[in-house]
Amino acid sequence: MKNRRSCCCLVVLLVAVLLAALTAVLLLWKLHCPRGHNLYSTAAVAADSKECSEIGRDILLAGGSAVDGAIAALLCTSLINPQSMGIGGGSIFTIYDAKKDRVTVINAREKAPQKLTAGTYTGCGPYPKPDPGTHWIAVPGELRGYEKAHQIFGKLPWKSLFEPSIKLAERGFPIPNYLKLFVQHLREEILNSTLRSLFYHSDGSPLANVRYPQLAKTLRAIADEGPDVFYNGRIGQELIADIQKQTRSNSDSIITFKDLNQYAASVTEPLNISLGNYMMYTPPLPSKGAILSFILNVLKDFKFSAESMEGSQRMQTYHRIIEAFKFANGQLNKIIGPKAQSHISDLLSDQLAKLTQQRIDDEVHPRNYYTAEPQTPDKYATSHVSVIDRDGNAVSVTSSINHLFGSKIFSKSTGIILNNQLADFCGPNNTFPDIATVKGQQPPSSMSPSILISQDKTSMMVVGSSGGSMIVSATAQVIMNTLWFGLSMTDAIKKGRLYVNSNNIVNLEREFDKEVEKAMKEKHHEIGQPIRLQSVAQGIFRDHGCIEAVSDTRKQGKSAGY
Numbered sequence: 011m012k013n014r015r016s017c018c019c020l021v022v023l024l025v026a027v028l029l030a031a032l033t034a035v036l037l038l039w040k041l042h043c044p045r046g047h048n049l050y051s052t053a054a055v056a057a058d059s060k061e062c063s064e065i066g067r068d069i070l071l072a073g074g075s076a077v078d079g080a081i082a083a084l085l086c087t088s089l090i091n092p093q094s095m096g097i098g099g100g101s102i103f104t105i106y107d108a109k110k111d112r113v114t115v116i117n118a119r120e121k122a123p124q125k126l127t128a129g130t131y132t133g134c135g136p137y138p139k140p141d142p143g144t145h146w147i148a149v150p151g152e153l154r155g156y157e158k159a160h161q162i163f164g165k166l167p168w169k170s171l172f173e174p175s176i177k178l179a180e181r182g183f184p185i186p187n188y189l190k191l192f193v194q195h196l197r198e199e200i201l202n203s204t205l206r207s208l209f210y211h212s213d214g215s216p217l218a219n220v221r222y223p224q225l226a227k228t229l230r231a232i233a234d235e236g237p238d239v240f241y242n243g244r245i246g247q248e249l250i251a252d253i254q255k256q257t258r259s260n261s262d263s264i265i266t267f268k269d270l271n272q273y274a275a276s277v278t279e280p281l282n283i284s285l286g287n288y289m290m291y292t293p294p295l296p297s298k299g300a301i302l303s304f305i306l307n308v309l310k311d312f313k314f315s316a317e318s319m320e321g322s323q324r325m326q327t328y329h330r331i332i333e334a335f336k337f338a339n340g341q342l343n344k345i346i347g348p349k350a351q352s353h354i355s356d357l358l359s360d361q362l363a364k365l366t367q368q369r370i371d372d373e374v375h376p377r378n379y380y381t382a383e384p385q386t387p388d389k390y391a392t393s394h395v396s397v398i399d400r401d402g403n404a405v406s407v408t409s410s411i412n413h414l415f416g417s418k419i420f421s422k423s424t425g426i427i428l429n430n431q432l433a434d435f436c437g438p439n440n441t442f443p444d445i446a447t448v449k450g451q452q453p454p455s456s457m458s459p460s461i462l463i464s465q466d467k468t469s470m471m472v473v474g475s476s477g478g479s480m481i482v483s484a485t486a487q488v489i490m491n492t493l494w495f496g497l498s499m500t501d502a503i504k505k506g507r508l509y510v511n512s513n514n515i516v517n518l519e520r521e522f523d524k525e526v527e528k529a530m531k532e533k534h535h536e537i538g539q540p541i542r543l544q545s546v547a548q549g550i551f552r553d554h555g556c557i558e559a560v561s562d563t564r565k566q567g568k569s570a571g572y
């Protein structure tokens with residue numbers, strides 16, 4: 011009897027000790043993690059919608075790699091935010107392989123078709139509105155990018171990445187609020203285009219639910235047969251035929267089946283710069299990773315800290331950031347055209363960073379102080395997904411069909427919305443470059459999906475943004491907010507952002523610090539109207555075993571993880 015009682019006591023004691031230990035571990039984890047929401051212990055996906063973050067997370071839970079999760083989340087995004095991206099567009103992946111401790115870039119940006127016609131491109135700008143038409147469509151790279159990424163880094167079968175989105179496309183769903191904004195905002199243009207049947211009844215009243223029956227069939231074919239059915243098979247042939255039906259003249263439709271056959275994604279090395287304890291990896295041309303690197307390289311010697319954002323000190327900090335953004339604008343024209351590549355090592359160099367930093371004083375200068383050259387026009391669009399899996403692999407991927415709903419050319423038989431990425435060739439003074447220099451080339455892109463890794467590998471940031479020309483400065487601000495100003499990823503993304511446009515006018519979000527705004531005006535920075543179209547950032551910060559994954563609330567997004 012006595013023995014049994016002491017045995018019982020022992021069990022109770024043991025359970026109590028175990029419970030206490032568990033509580034302590036949980037408490038330590040909480041204490042060690044930044045305060046706030048969006049915390050996970052193992053793996054996470056930050057896409058620009060809750061639905062797609064969850065689809066990505068489910069793939070990770072099923073044993074998928076970060077690349078598997080990213081592809082599944084992107085396929086879903088093409089349904090939830092079809093105005094932003096889809097398989098009729100292109101993307102750039104930055105991928106971290108934890109086992110090999112290596113970062114790789116997969117470039118699946120669209121390419122200019124071979125049959126460009128001189129004199130067709132008179133409709134560059136003013137942005138964001140080139141003239142409508144099939145002639146702006148570039149050769150889609152999206153699926154070749156998924157294929158390449160999956161071949162190298164995939165774990166689950168290709169087909170399983172498509173299943174959740176095929177179901178979603180077949181079943182349909184109430185039009186998400188964010189998509190509804192653009193369906194309403196672009197009502198006339200949509201009603202006047204082949205997109206009409208996706209979002210409106212035949213009498214012109216808006217549909218409450220969106221369904222994608224043709225796209226579901228296309229995705230099923232690609233899931234079963236692989237991307238060749240798109241690039242070399244019947245889906246591609248139907249797509250080209252649909253585009254040809256929508257041309258205004260013979261010279262107009264220039265993308266051919268042969269262009270699709272010839273498309274290949276490339277695997278390249280990332281650019282890198284060191285930022286204190288971190289290495290930042292970001293894609294080379296045609297992305298603007300080099301400009302992002304330049305900005306952070308220029309600003310890092312100011313040795314910003316949390317204090318730099320306190321009290322009156324933050325006025326000087328913002329002034330310096332704005333000035334660095336102006337100098338970055340001054341570099342933009344140097345990375346377009348045939349001589350672009352030769353300028354990249356300069357942009358990454360400490361020498362140019364130092365020289366530029368020394369030119370940042372307390373004054374606001376005339377335009378030619380930062381550059382005498384005319385600027386490329388501002389552009390707006392896109393979607394970004396950040397993923398970390400349970401093995402510590404990471405993906406930072408930005409994907410786009412360029413402007414809202416791309417070219418607004420919808421292929422009815424395949425359900426694909428086509429990009430208008432050739433508009434990104436539009437350069438200074440809204441001119442299109444000599445077509446001989448453009449054929450088969452990828453247009454410059456603001457995409458800068460980045461990964462930052464600490465020297466001891468215990469901390470990692472996976473970050474990127476959408477928003478066309480606003481992408482680079484948005485990504486830079488999120489990185490500075492976390493790395494230098496001491497904010498959690500949640501606060502870093504939430505904080506009001508600024509954007510210095512191609513005319514060096516400073517545009518502030520509505521939420522932006524009003525006192526700083528006042529101080530910048532007094533300093534004679536030219537302050538523009540609040541930005542209507544916003545940049546949208548998705549970021550994940552992992553510190554030891556604590557993952558904070560954040561989707562931007564500007565696009566009503568939400569992350570998912572476990």
Ligand SMILES: *[C@@H]1O[C@H](CO)[C@@H](O)[C@H](O)[C@H]1NC(C)=O
Pocket residue numbers: 142198199202
């Ligand atoms: C409608 O489309 C036609 C043909 O593409 C074009 O000429 C016209 O300007 C468009 N109207 C509007 C309101 O977009």
Ligand SMILES: *[C@@H]1O[C@H](CO)[C@@H](O)[C@H](O)[C@H]1NC(C)=O
Pocket residue numbers: 279281282289
């Ligand atoms: C950074 O890039 C240079 C040039 O491509 C390369 O030689 C170097 O190994 C890279 N460093 C790291 C840490 O990846």
Ligand SMILES: *[C@@H]1O[C@H](CO)[C@@H](O)[C@H](O)[C@H]1NC(C)=O
Pocket residue numbers: 384438439441
């Ligand atoms: C753009 O216009 C400016 C001023 O009109 C001119 O100086 C410059 O040469 C033009 N640039 C190009 C690339 O046409």
